Amino acid sequence: MRQRAARDQKRLDSGAVSSPKDLENLQREITSLAKRQGDLEDVVLEVMERRESAQERVAELTERVGSVQGRIDDATARRDAAVEEIDGEAASVTKEREVVSASVPAPLLSLYEKLRGQQGGIGAAKLYARTCQGCRQELAITELNEIRSAAPDTVVRCENCRRILVRTSESGL
Numbered sequence: 001m002r003q004r005a006a007r008d009q010k011r012l013d014s015g016a017v018s019s020p021k022d023l024e025n026l027q028r029e030i031t032s033l034a035k036r037q038g039d040l041e042d043v044v045l046e047v048m049e050r051r052e053s054a055q056e057r058v059a060e061l062t063e064r065v066g067s068v069q070g071r072i073d074d075a076t077a078r079r080d081a082a083v084e085e086i087d088g089e090a091a092s093v094t095k096e097r098e099v100v101s102a103s104v105p106a107p108l109l110s111l112y113e114k115l116r117g118q119q120g121g122i123g124a125a126k127l128y129a130r131t132c133q134g135c136r137q138e139l140a141i142t143e144l145n146e147i148r149s150a151a152p153d154t155v156v157r158c159e160n161c162r163r164i165l166v167r168t169s170e171s172g173l
């Protein structure tokens, strides 16, 4: 288009076109071509600006993706470490339980397992300050007297929740 405008301008300048009507047409075409060129330059400018802004957005989003990925990697590593720790703890507790249960008489162990199934996973509770730590109920005087007079190896149970009571120096007997 620029070439066409230059060619028109050259023809106009050369004086080869002599008819006033031809001159006027040529002049009009040159003006129209100049206007279209201006319009196209505006479009090119706008497209360039939009491309620049799109590139900025791409850079910004790329950075955000990187940052989110970093956080995901971090959380994944922390989760894996926690799972490993829990697995280790579970294995150690399971082993400990096996050792302890092997030393408990079979009838007592089966009573404990039965109660554990009935009482939400807790079959035995500490008697602390005259209170069953399984159901948090304070024991009645008569019950405490019975427990006090029972032999140390007698299995005593909470009258309220029926759990096995474990006596210690803090039982308040």
Ligand SMILES: [Zn+2]
Binding pocket: 132, 133, 134, 135, 136, 137, 158, 159, 160, 161, 162, 163
């Ligand atoms: Zn109880």
